[in-house]
Amino acid sequence: MKQAPDFSLPTLNSENRWSLADASKKVTLLTFWTSWCPDSQRDLQAKHALYQSMETNEMEMVMIHVTGRDPEMNVASFLEENAYTFPVLKDEGTKVYDLYHCMGVPTTVLLNEKKEVAFIYHDKATIMDIMKGIASLLSANH
Numbered sequence: 001m002k003q004a005p006d007f008s009l010p011t012l013n014s015e016n017r018w019s020l021a022d023a024s025k026k027v028t029l030l031t032f033w034t035s036w037c038p039d040s041q042r043d044l045q046a047k048h049a050l051y052q053s054m055e056t057n058e059m060e061m062v063m064i065h066v067t068g069r070d071p072e073m074n075v076a077s078f079l080e081e082n083a084y085t086f087p088v089l090k091d092e093g094t095k096v097y098d099l100y101h102c103m104g105v106p107t108t109v110l111l112n113e114k115k116e117v118a119f120i121y122h123d124k125a126t127i128m129d130i131m132k133g134i135a136s137l138l139s140a141n142h
Helices: 038-053 075-081 095-099 127-139
Strands: 008-010 017-019 027-033 059-065 088-090 107-111 117-121
Touching: 008 088, 027 038, 027 127, 038 059, 038 127, 075 088, 107 127, 117 127
Parallel strands: 027 059, 059 088
Antiparallel strands: 008 017, 027 107, 107 117
């Protein structure tokens, strides 16, 4: 497995930045999304349900809004309207999206404890596909 590219992005609604170096859990889930994409909208709903039910001491979930593909969007309003509470980072254009060689949205990347890319899921992946990947990473090394 290859090491995930490191990055640092601003968090929505704060002056803070989140960096991959900050990830300290067994699994880190990164999802690249836009507001206009129907697949992203379905994915965000499923990820929010997952976020609300997950054990946060084992997994970190970071949603990355691809501003370069969704520039006119008021992300804060979108999240509020949908009552989404997961952490959202703002990509700087498509910088991190490109760094991870994304071909479309949503793209979900699962990283293991060593911050290696374990799984990549594209727009047609289901939440069950992603859950299987998460389960395999959580059960590793036990």
